[in-house]
Amino acid sequence: MPVCQAGPVPARPLILASASPARLGLLRDAGLDPEVVVSGIAEDGVEDLPAHEMVRTLADRKAGAVADRLAAGDTGALVPGTLVLGCDSMLEVDGEVRGKPPSDEVARRWWQSVRGRNGTLFTGHALVDTASQRRAAGVSQTIVRFGTPTDDEVDAYVASGEPRQVAGAFTLDGRSAPFVDGIDGDHGTVLGLSLPLLRRLLADLGVGITDLWATP
8 A cells, every 4th residue: 555645844843923925935935834823913002112113012922822822722733842933024214114004095105205215124023932932032124225116107006906915015026026126134024034033033942943944
């Protein structure tokens, strides 16, 4: 009788507390194969915080909420050694912190305001080790140099619906990529997850990132 081959199994299971396909793609490209469990937390009560504290706080809430659900058995049996990763991103322009735009009108206004200018994309990261209950958190930031799309290009981009799904109403791996002249820093930060920072946070918890690689 033929033996069924199991799929890739990481030495340390990882759960991504985010529905972001960009974050999931970054992790998979780096050899990780996380399970996705969306936190569903309310992203409020942080409006008065600076951008870097805002994203760190929300990332910690997301990771903590999913870890609590795992401990309570709400998402199935907790696999020993599971790590939970939460992330959150915001764009800051002239002191204004921008998450996902609440409307097409806001997305259009944001784009009109950044043409030919720079902004800073902050991404908070938080890890929870469900085995030890230890946590590690950090923030990465990258300067984004915006191009000068025309009004027609901005209108077409807004009509695509993409800006409503991403922090700051833009992304580097979608239709807005031609409207960004360049970045100064880690591109993963702009996509929502800095792999170098993730490696350092794992090390803070005594875990090597190769321990999370999916193995045959």
